[in-house]
Amino acid sequence: MDVPERLLAHASVALEDAAAMLSLGGRGGSFPPTVLTDSGHGVERARFVGDDNRIGLEQARRHVRETVRSGVVAISWDGLLHLDGGKVDAIMVEVSDDGGGPGVLVARCYRPAGRLRGLRLDDDAAVLEDDRPPMF
Secondary structure (H helix, E strand, C coil), X not given: CCCCHHHHXXXXXXXXXXXXXXXXXXXXXXXXXXXXXXXXXXXXXXXXXXXXXHHHHHHHHHHXXXXXXXXXXXXXXXXXXXXXXXXXEEEEEEEEECCCCCEEEXXXXXEECCCCCCEEECCCCEEEEEEECCCC
């Protein structure tokens, strides 16, 4: 997979932001879908809280379609990956930019490390898809 560095760099920022939310406890060990937009004038953050993450994720995608015109954008959410016959908690990040190319989906698995110790992240994030449709 030959993913543009700009997308990987913004995915990394979104992963760090989501990990910080999870470490702080988020909402019951979760965090709401979050949009991070960098249009060249700094990073803007918007969180979308719904009755469940699916609703918040729909709101985040709508926000991107309706408001983002340029730059690079990431939507992060608390998800599950199906690995080795089981489900694993993961920070999911979809990233797209104004270059017109495909977006990417990145994931980083995590495990709670206990009530007082925060979060245990897997070593590396993995690119799951490198041919996502552009978000805007």
